[in-house]
Amino acid sequence: MTDADQPTRVLIAGGGIAGLELLLALRVFAGSRVAITLLSSDAELAPRAMTVAEPFGRGGGRSFSWTDITRDQNAKLVIDRLVAVDTAATIVFTHGGRRVPYDILVLASGARRVAPLAGALTFASDDASGPGAPEALRAIVARVVAGDASSLAFALASPSTWPLPLYELALLTAHELREHGSDATIRLVTPEDRPLGLFGQAAADAVRPLLDAREVELMTGARPLGVLDGGLRVPDGFIDADHVVTLAAIEARTVPGLPVDRAGFIPVDLHGRVSGEPDVYAAGEATSFPLRQGGLACQQADAVAEAIAATCGAGNDPRPFRPVLRGRLLTSGAPLYLQSRPSGQSVASTRALWSPPAKVAGRFAGPYLATARPGRIASAPLAELVPTAAGSPPEDRDAISLALQLADAHARQGDAEGWLQALEAARALDPAAAMPRSAMEVRLP
Numbered sequence: 127m128t129d130a131d132q133p134t135r136v137l138i139a140g141g142g143i144a145g146l147e148l149l150l151a152l153r154v155f156a157g158s159r160v161a162i163t164l165l166s167s168d169a170e171l172a173p174r175a176m177t178v179a180e181p182f183g184r185g186g187g188r189s190f191s192w193t194d195i196t197r198d199q200n201a202k203l204v205i206d207r208l209v210a211v212d213t214a215a216t217i218v219f220t221h222g223g224r225r226v227p228y229d230i231l232v233l234a235s236g237a238r239r240v241a242p243l244a245g246a247l248t249f250a251s252d253d254a255s256g257p258g259a260p261e262a263l264r265a266i267v268a269r270v271v272a273g274d275a276s277s278l279a280f281a282l283a284s285p286s287t288w289p290l291p292l293y294e295l296a297l298l299t300a301h302e303l304r305e306h307g308s309d310a311t312i313r314l315v316t317p318e319d320r321p322l323g324l325f326g327q328a329a330a331d332a333v334r335p336l337l338d339a340r341e342v343e344l345m346t347g348a349r350p351l352g353v354l355d356g357g358l359r360v361p362d363g364f365i366d367a368d369h370v371v372t373l374a375a376i377e378a379r380t381v382p383g384l385p386v387d388r389a390g391f392i393p394v395d396l397h398g399r400v401s402g403e404p405d406v407y408a409a410g411e412a413t414s415f416p417l418r419q420g421g422l423a424c425q426q427a428d429a430v431a432e433a434i435a436a437t438c439g440a441g442n443d444p445r446p447f448r449p450v451l452r453g454r455l456l457t458s459g460a461p462l463y464l465q466s467r468p469s470g471q472s473v474a475s476t477r478a479l480w481s482p483p484a485k486v487a488g489r490f491a492g493p494y495l496a497t498a499r500p501g502r503i504a505s506a507p508l509a510e511l512v513p514t515a516a517g518s519p520p521e522d523r524d525a526i527s528l529a530l531q532l533a534d535a536h537a538r539q540g541d542a543e544g545w546l547q548a549l550e551a552a553r554a555l556d557p558a559a560a561m562p563r564s565a566m567e568v569r570l571p
């Protein structure tokens with residue numbers, strides 16, 4: 127607490143999954159030592175993970191009311207949009223003309239989703255006009271079934287894009303088409319060197335047969351450059367495709383008053399602290415960490431919550447962000463659970479690897495959204511089901527390793543911007559850490 131009687135005023139700006147995990151984790155770690163206000167431009171939390179199932183009538187996204195959640199967690203809700211921060215005066219300014227004071231500010235305002243390949247169907251950009259992406263994909267499937275199109279390419283535009291939804295879309299589309307007796311050519315074109323490469327070898331070995339069984343042709347090491355009439359341009363040539371489907375790229379939503387990296391994202395260290403701003407933290411897609419995924423956003427939020435709790439006198443050894451990748455891959459049959467750590471673990475299984483088996487595996491947000499809001503979230507966080515022997519324990523350098531792994535992936539694709547961004551993010555995570563010479567000396571093709 128800032129003085130003997132007053133709780134620390136924590137302002138969370140952003141109403142996505144990182145904002146939810148922060149709210150829950152702060153309640154667990156700091157209890158009544160913090161007075162939390164959640165500032166969100168949206169009245170509802172709408173996780174995107176299940177939207178890939180929508181085109182195939184297999185359920186879809188569900189929304190949750192922020193009014194209900196904040197009431198439940200004894201937090202104040204402000205529906206408005208943050209437009210600027212005055213860190214000297216510790217005030218944020220909103221679109222609606224509010225001035226909201228804070229003791230600690232956490233940015234969890236996410237990023238913008240934009241179309242990376244003009245001419246492709248993007249799943250799903252923020253500025254899409256016309257029918258939504260699920261509807262547009264349904265229309266493409268109908269065209270193929272009717273015989274008006276015979277080839278599809280599912281293209282991953284960047285090594286930093288969370289790739290899992292593209293594999294889900296390809297697998298579910300292929301299942302749908304094969305069920306209708308279609309022998310259309312379906313390709314998955316990716317700059318990865320193996321399928322879902324971030325998850326390691328076990329994932330690649332488990333995903334390949336799924337693609338083969340649905341006759342999805344896998345083209346790795348191929349970075350899509352653009353869509354032309356009738357196909358997809360890649361460095362080595364041209365891939366025929368009547369339709370190209372891709373995933374949105376991430377673009378920063380800049381917040382005036384805060385430091386940003388070369389792409390406009392907020393640089394943070396391993397505890398989510400914003401460089402040079404002692405009272406400001408950030409978590410999730412708003413940060414410069416180059417891999418943007420809901421589960422990782424939650425893990426960043428947990429590290430921030432522990433760091434804030436420590437400043438409020440609750441606990442004194444906050445754990446840093448040590449990423450564990452968890453993915454529940456929707457297939458037409460049983461989902462495939464994937465888990466990996468940069469320090470070596472790679473597990474794939476049709477049995478759940480965490481419980482509850484939430485698609486966005488937040489330590490507190492997963493159980494909170496999966497069950498009817500457990501009253502005592504502290505006693506029922508997400509449980510790890512992977513036997514410890516299967517993986518090495520998490521290491522403090524895991525986040526840096528993952529950022530450097532992505533820097534390498536960008537370098538291999540000749541993408542200098544992506545390479546520099548990932549290196550910059552690695553440096554921000556721990557400015558004192560020595561970077562491996564190989565990362566700094568890698569030559570772009």
Ligand SMILES: Cc1cc2nc3c(=O)[nH]c(=O)nc-3n(C[C@H](O)[C@H](O)[C@H](O)COP(=O)(O)OP(=O)(O)OC[C@H]3O[C@@H](n4cnc5c(N)ncnc54)[C@H](O)[C@@H]3O)c2cc1C
Nearest residue numbers: 140141142143144167168175207208236410411419420421
């Ligand atoms: C199709 C698809 C499938 C996916 N599948 C998975 C999956 O299976 N598992 C997984 O872990 N991840 C998945 N992801 C990724 C995941 O959805 C994102 O990484 C995650 O939502 C990022 O969370 P966030 O809270 O950082 O940002 P967001 O979810 O973008 O939330 C930020 C929120 O902040 C609010 N906001 C924005 N600007 C302001 C402002 N100026 N002031 C106040 N509030 C503001 C808005 O309400 C916005 O919703 C998927 C993504 C897509 C697109």
